[in-house]
Amino acid sequence: MSAAVAIEVEGLGLTFASQSEAPTIALQDVNCRFEPGKVTALIGPSGCGKSTLLQIARGFLNPTRGRLRFVEIASGKVAERPAMATVWQAFNLFPWLTVIENVAFGLELAGVPRAERDARARKAILAVDLNGFENKFPRQLSGGMRQRVGIARALVMEPEVLLLDEPFGALDAQTRLVLQEQLSKLVETSGTTAILVTHSIEEAILLADKIIVMSARPGRVCDQINVTLPRPRSYATTHEPEYAALFDRIYGQLRDEVMQAMIIESGGG
Amino acid sequence: MPNDLPLAEQTPIVETPVAPASASSWLDNERVLGWGSVALVILVWEITTRATGVSPLYLPRPTQIVVALFGMFATGELHKDLLVTLWRIFVGFGIAIFVGTALGIWIATSVRVRAIADMFIAMLYPLPKVTLIPLLIIWLGTGGPFMLTISFLGAIFPIVINTVLGVRQCDPGLVLAARDLGATPQQIVRRVLLPSAIPSIFAGIRLGLGVSIILVVAAEMVVGKLGLGARLYLSGQILETEQVFAVLIVLATLGIVVTKVQDFIDVKLGRWRLA
Numbered sequence: 001m002s003a004a005v006a007i008e009v010e011g012l013g014l015t016f017a018s019q020s021e022a023p024t025i026a027l028q029d030v031n032c033r034f035e036p037g038k039v040t041a042l043i044g045p046s047g048c049g050k051s052t053l054l055q056i057a058r059g060f061l062n063p064t065r066g067r068l069r070f071v072e073i074a075s076g077k078v079a080e081r082p083a084m085a086t087v088w089q090a091f092n093l094f095p096w097l098t099v100i101e102n103v104a105f106g107l108e109l110a111g112v113p114r115a116e117r118d119a120r121a122r123k124a125i126l127a128v129d130l131n132g133f134e135n136k137f138p139r140q141l142s143g144g145m146r147q148r149v150g151i152a153r154a155l156v157m158e159p160e161v162l163l164l165d166e167p168f169g170a171l172d173a174q175t176r177l178v179l180q181e182q183l184s185k186l187v188e189t190s191g192t193t194a195i196l197v198t199h200s201i202e203e204a205i206l207l208a209d210k211i212i213v214m215s216a217r218p219g220r221v222c223d224q225i226n227v228t229l230p231r232p233r234s235y236a237t238t239h240e241p242e243y244a245a246l247f248d249r250i251y252g253q254l255r256d257e258v259m260q261a262m263i264i265e266s267g268g269g
Numbered sequence: 270m271p272n273d274l275p276l277a278e279q280t281p282i283v284e285t286p287v288a289p290a291s292a293s294s295w296l297d298n299e300r301v302l303g304w305g306s307v308a309l310v311i312l313v314w315e316i317t318t319r320a321t322g323v324s325p326l327y328l329p330r331p332t333q334i335v336v337a338l339f340g341m342f343a344t345g346e347l348h349k350d351l352l353v354t355l356w357r358i359f360v361g362f363g364i365a366i367f368v369g370t371a372l373g374i375w376i377a378t379s380v381r382v383r384a385i386a387d388m389f390i391a392m393l394y395p396l397p398k399v400t401l402i403p404l405l406i407i408w409l410g411t412g413g414p415f416m417l418t419i420s421f422l423g424a425i426f427p428i429v430i431n432t433v434l435g436v437r438q439c440d441p442g443l444v445l446a447a448r449d450l451g452a453t454p455q456q457i458v459r460r461v462l463l464p465s466a467i468p469s470i471f472a473g474i475r476l477g478l479g480v481s482i483i484l485v486v487a488a489e490m491v492v493g494k495l496g497l498g499a500r501l502y503l504s505g506q507i508l509e510t511e512q513v514f515a516v517l518i519v520l521a522t523l524g525i526v527v528t529k530v531q532d533f534i535d536v537k538l539g540r541w542r543l544a
Contacts, residue, residue: 085449085450086445086446088445092445093446094446094461094464094465106450106451109447153450
């Protein structure tokens with residue numbers, strides 16, 4: 001569908017300067033690669049800079065060191081900035097627009113003619129099983145349905161790079177499971193390069209082809225793990241021995257960092 | 270499986286409790302109670318003024334007021350005054366909507382403009398606008414430009430202030446989402462900041478129109494030969510008390526109509542909030 005794009009991250013660092021306090025080192029010497037057409041999960045404790053890395057990839061933040069570049073696989077050239085779209089934890093749907101207007105918003109901004117953007121939006125809505133809800137407002141939908149609108153709104157842009165910023169963080173466990181299965185199918189068929197930021201080890205294993213484990217602040221890459229579990233993956237996958245092994249490996253690495261982050265969160269908040 | 274989802278995720282319909290049947294339920298009916306008490310007050314007013322024989326110069330009977338009201342409309346003088354007043358209010362107010370919203374968005378999106386505007390708003394906003402009438406008469410005379418300016422000044426402050434508030438309260442996540450979908454800064458203003466500020470802007474418009482009406486009527490009382498305010502003042506001067514009441518009824522009706530129209534527009538604009 002879209003040209004496969006890899007993302008190469010070399011020596012990436014970001015330091016937030018502060019006048020009153022010591023500067024915050026959000027990311028330090030991050031080296032990793034996001035494979036074209038694959039899902040790569042970024043996992044790590046709160047404040048490890050996962051979302052910051054996503055913002056740098058999106059171009060909303062500039063790194064203070066190192067670089068992040070997009071490489072078109074077909075030509076081997078460094079691409080300018082590929083087509084990107086984000087799915088947000090807080091959904092960020094426009095409450096004054098209906099489902100179809102939300103999904104077609106990006107196309108409308110880009111000046112796509114009405115008939116075409118309506119057709120594409122309807123297709124995307126069908127892909128997330130929301131047909132029949134085109135003219136509802138976000139308020140009228142449950143959390144799970146709202147995030148499916150968010151996914152449709154991103155996929156309708158046919159992004160070469162899809163950024164998933166804790167997409168299911170605000171949803172209950174059951175809804176999350178169903179949406180994980182659905183998203184994994186959609187991403188697979190779209191051929192987009194996806195970065196999934198998550199707190200959930202389960203989510204990372206079920207959705208990702210590769211998992212990058214990050215340390216607590218300053219964010220660094222601790223481990224990169226390829227997930228070779230067969231697709232399609234579902235809840236049943238969690239009973240596989242390989243799943244348990246992966247879970248243990250990641251949990252072992254995260255445990256101390258997460259515990260520390262939890263203590264900071266509960267004590268500092 | 271996923272096909273079942275939309276239904277499964279819908280919130281269940283909450284059963285509304287059945288209202289207890291009661292024989293005396295008309296007393297609980299808000300509409301009956303409201304209108305009934307108004308009718309009662311008018312009735313008591315009519316009876317006591319007749320019984321006590323109080324001079325209509327002080328307190329005319331409701332029936333006399335109604336007769337005066339119809340009489341003034343019949344000669345055409347009252348609806349001429351009404352039209353003049355409406356014109357004065359709505360031209361200035363209409364300009365204030367456009368200028369106020371644009372200015373508000375500019376103030377909310379530019380740090381420099383905000384720094385400048387904050388000072389002027391802080392100085393001018395607390396000033397009762399009626400106190401500007403003498404100065405405006407010196408500058409503009411008592412004709413159309415004066416009335417238009419006074420109506421404009423009444424409406425602009427609430428509109429600007431509420432627009433700034435509305436725009437600044439916009440969820441930053443929505444701005445990020447729009448940027449992510451490729452919105453230019455202008456598109457963010459028109460497609461995100463403005464619609465998300467609409468409820469607040471409308472609250473400002475509502476307040477502004479109220480002030481405009483007050484100011485125009487007050488200005489007419491001071492200088493006008495035409496308009497409801499002038500009519501009210503002149504009727505008072507010659508002790509035509511039932512005409513004073515008749516004009517008050519017209520002004521009250523104007524207030525009710527304006528409020529109802531605003532409620533209607535509010536509901537139309539706020540579909541997504543009420544849903």
